[in-house]
Amino acid sequence: MDEGTSQKPALARGSGQHVLIAAGEPDTTELLSTTLTLAGYRTSVADSGATALARVLESRFDLVVFDATLPDVPGLGREHRPPAEHVPPVLFLTAYDTLDNLLPELGLGERDYVTKPFRVAEVLARARVLLRGTGPARARDGALRHQDLSLDDTLCQARRGTRALDLTPAEYRLLRYLLVNEHRVLTKEQIGRYVWGDFRGDNAIEQLVSRLRRKVDRDAPVLIHTRRGFGYWLGGEEGGA
Incomplete structure (x- = not known):
C-alpha cells in the first residue's frame, strides 16, 4: 500500500447481541438487517410500532432500532409502553424536523437517535455505545450527570450545580x-449532523460551542475542552479519547 493511501476506520461491530429492527420501509429494514447481521448481531424485524412493542414484551432484546416516523407510533401513547425495566436500549431513526418532539422521550432509559437519511457507520457506532453502556451516569431521577453538570431530558433542563442553564435548543x-459521549472527541462534522441534521461551516459550530461554554463553564472546573485539529469533548482535564 502506498504511504499516501489513507485507510477508512473499521466499522463498529457487535458480538452476537439480539437487535430488534422496527422500520416500516422494506428497503430500510433490509439495509439495517443486512448491515447489522454482517456486523455480528442477531436481528429480528417488526413492521409497526405496535408489533415492536409486542415483541419487546414477549422476548428479550439487547437493543431496539426504532423508526420514530412509523405511522402508528403516535397512537401507542404512554399508557401502552412497557415498564422501564423491560425496555432495552433504543436507537431512534428520526427525521430532523421531529427532534423537538423526540427529545423528551430520550429521558426514559438508555436511548439515542440518528437523523434520516442516516449513515450506516453512524448507526453501528451509536448501537455500540448503547450496548456497551458507555454513556454518562444516570441518577434515579433519570437525569444525565457528569460531576455537578446534569441534564434532565423530561424537562429539557440543564443545571450546573444549583444554577439553571438557559440553553437554546441547539445548545x-x-x-x-x-454528555452522552463524555471523554470522547467529537468532530465538527459529527456535531453539525447531530445538532442540525447536516454539516455546517466550522464558524457556526465554533460559535455554538463558544456560547455553550460561556454558560456551562462559568463555574470551575472547566468541562468542555478542545482537541485542536480534531474537535471537542466533555470531561475532566485528562481524557478525550
Whole structure:
C-alpha cells in the first residue's frame, strides 16, 4: 500500500447481541438487517410500532432500532409502553424536523437517535455505545450527570450545580451529545449532523460551542475542552479519547 493511501476506520461491530429492527420501509429494514447481521448481531424485524412493542414484551432484546416516523407510533401513547425495566436500549431513526418532539422521550432509559437519511457507520457506532453502556451516569431521577453538570431530558433542563442553564435548543442538543459521549472527541462534522441534521461551516459550530461554554463553564472546573485539529469533548482535564 502506498504511504499516501489513507485507510477508512473499521466499522463498529457487535458480538452476537439480539437487535430488534422496527422500520416500516422494506428497503430500510433490509439495509439495517443486512448491515447489522454482517456486523455480528442477531436481528429480528417488526413492521409497526405496535408489533415492536409486542415483541419487546414477549422476548428479550439487547437493543431496539426504532423508526420514530412509523405511522402508528403516535397512537401507542404512554399508557401502552412497557415498564422501564423491560425496555432495552433504543436507537431512534428520526427525521430532523421531529427532534423537538423526540427529545423528551430520550429521558426514559438508555436511548439515542440518528437523523434520516442516516449513515450506516453512524448507526453501528451509536448501537455500540448503547450496548456497551458507555454513556454518562444516570441518577434515579433519570437525569444525565457528569460531576455537578446534569441534564434532565423530561424537562429539557440543564443545571450546573444549583444554577439553571438557559440553553437554546441547539445548545441543549450539543450539550446532550457531549454528555452522552463524555471523554470522547467529537468532530465538527459529527456535531453539525447531530445538532442540525447536516454539516455546517466550522464558524457556526465554533460559535455554538463558544456560547455553550460561556454558560456551562462559568463555574470551575472547566468541562468542555478542545482537541485542536480534531474537535471537542466533555470531561475532566485528562481524557478525550
